[in-house]
Amino acid sequence: MTVRSHPEQVAVRAATAEATPVFRPNAKYVLLLGMMCALPAISNDIYLPSLPEVAQDLHTSATAAQLTMTAMMIGGAVGQLVIGPLSDRFGRRRPVLIGVALHVLTSILCAVAPTIETLIALRVMQGFFNAAATVVAMAVIRDRFVGADASGLISRLMLVIGIAPLFAPSVGGLIAGEWGWRSVFLALGVFGVVLWLVVWRRLPETLPAARRRDGGLRTAARGYATLLRDRHFVALALMPGLGTAILMSYVVGSPFVLMEGYGLTAHQFSLLFAINGIGLVGGAQINAVLVKRVSPIRIVRVVLPVSLALTLGLLALAITGAGGLPALLVMLWLILAMVNFAPPNASAIALSRHGEIAGTAAAFTGATGAAIGGLISPLSGLLGGDAVAMAAVMVGAATAALLVLALATPAYRRGGAWSGVGG
Template sequence: MNAGIDVTSARTGAGRLVIVLGGLSAVSPFATDMYAPGFPQIVTSFATSGTAVQLSLTACLVGLAVGQVVLGPVSDSTGRRRLLLAGCGLFTALSLVCAFAPTIAVFDVARLLQGAAGSAGLVIGRAVISDRFTGPSAARKLSTLSTIAMTAPVLAPVAGGLVLGVGSWRLVFVALAAAGLVLVTAVWVWVPESLPAERRRTGGLRAAFIAMGGLLRRRELVGHLLVMGCGLAAMFAYITGSPFVFQSVYGLSPTGYGLVFATNAVGTTVAGVAFGRLAGRMRLNSLLVIGVAVTVTAAITLVALLASGISTFPSTWACLFGLTSGFGVLLPASTTIILAVGADAPGAASGLLGGIQFVLAAAAAPLPGALGSTTAMSTAVVVLGFVLLSALALITLARPRQGHEEPSTMDQTSPAA
């Protein structure tokens, strides 16, 4: 009887943990994109240029990238819980600074720091999963976090539009501050320390970054970092190019485009759920190969159709749906393997993962329109380039045939769980 109660309690605790970590994974994408519908208001409010306002988005992405690279390895030395609480608290405070910023300069700096504070939830959340779970159990939970993180950018502008319907752009950041306050409370109540003192790295920040350097000397880990990073870069090229493709080229209304984008996001989500179910039955590298193969096939098919003069809405949508479905397997599979290969320094591995994600994504985002106009072909070519780089990294560096262990040999949970 007691054993049954203990199991139920453990499952409830794990469920609450994943819910809180899911919220932490979503809040940074929301902070990045939720205020986008209010750009024209912000330009008017600060009497500034659109470029200066767009710089606030770049600043947030830079903060997210740098914050993950720094906070991941630092958490290997100091523990997870205190940094999570500090990150959520600072995110809340900086959201209020953004809401009441008197000038665009203050706003841009606050966005940079807000991104860095919000990165704690992303990078340390993954490390907490690595501390507490291994094998298929970790894969399923990381798949959940990846699905949330990929879905949040789709929902964020919609939520921002709803907030702007009742108030100014400043209310968006008040809402983000409220979300941060809720997460501080949830972390305090439901997220215990997952890295006990005896498992922490000694030597402070210097030792933490030495650990990160050691990880970068592992061919397999670097290969999977590039597989994941290039895959995410292709996804961001799709995200920034698709509005122009479907609205300017194919004449969809904003509502029609939103439906297309949401449908593709459903494909990503369903594929992520399928990955979570298959992770206990198939090798992770086999699933990764499938994900990469699907993205490459979809991108090659799209470029071939466009090059042959077949540029129709249904064919383009079908190819992009296949592409986004492939992302739903590629991203959680590569994330799980990266954290497993770097299990001796999960915070550092998570920091590298987050850093390369946002660096390559930021580099890829403007490329579909780099030649002056964004077309279906320019978007497809950029996407194809990055998925081919992802495949090349898989073959030459990650080497899936030598890859990750069979699911039958992997534990369900670590002793720390």
């Protein structure tokens, strides 16, 4: 099969021509989109040090407290599926402004939740509404960029997305230490107000009225049916979700593994969380430079086997105890440094295949990521909540990612780096 003759490549080249950048994004533009994408991550990470306190205050188990994290991700998955098509119909600005405003409201309600069941339900709603910020940010990128340009911009966004959660646990720990875990949600409400004002003033409309899709649920269903018929799109859309599952296994499990299992204080945990965050951000920035020289699909097909090998190494260390906590932390840092290589490249490749329904495609990709991460990450708690359980879940997610790429795309076959799958 030659590059020239493949029909899917023709479609990708047409999409590339349609989405040729009309400007180079400046730092303020990247910061704005990064703040939008970071809203769900901040909503979870600022709350991390409070999980043991929530379990104690609401008289519930650690697993139930972890479900408040999972609930937001599941709500985010559903929210993206709904809001993505709405952004294709009504434009990008209106859905994100409404979504962020309702995020503020649900944050305030979370602050006064009387029971764990109420808090879980409100976290589902919070995830649903703040999904608007993420899906619109991704759709805006696809409105103007494609391929390596989109992948590079997404990787730059990881700098903002990564830096914000670096400090979120420390800030959340300080707030909760002074005023209790409920005040953390009030802080999230304040952040939402600031983000709403910035979006209102600075986010331009990138979807002209002439390109908007008329129709309601039937049109949205047709859009999702189109995506589901594209096997390569679906496979690539799963990659960010499986990467998120690795990350969320760490995010959800680490407070209990490190604070309860290894006796770290909240301050020590926040410091280690920040150090691991540096690995996340650093990996994303290396990818942003690398993607200018190497095709996105080539990066993905190298990174996934390496990630699997590292997670297997972490599992071995957790089982044997070799090297103690320092060895465990070094291996964990290496795994997290690899997490942000595959998702931006896979997302950019997937979105490049369906520029005519960018919002719907971004919603599908984002919802898949949130759903997979939300469903898989609690498994570490159900399996015992220790380092072995956390590492085992990471191995499972890394294995699944590699199998999907190998079996559902031509990435590892002869000629598999053609641009139809991201060459």
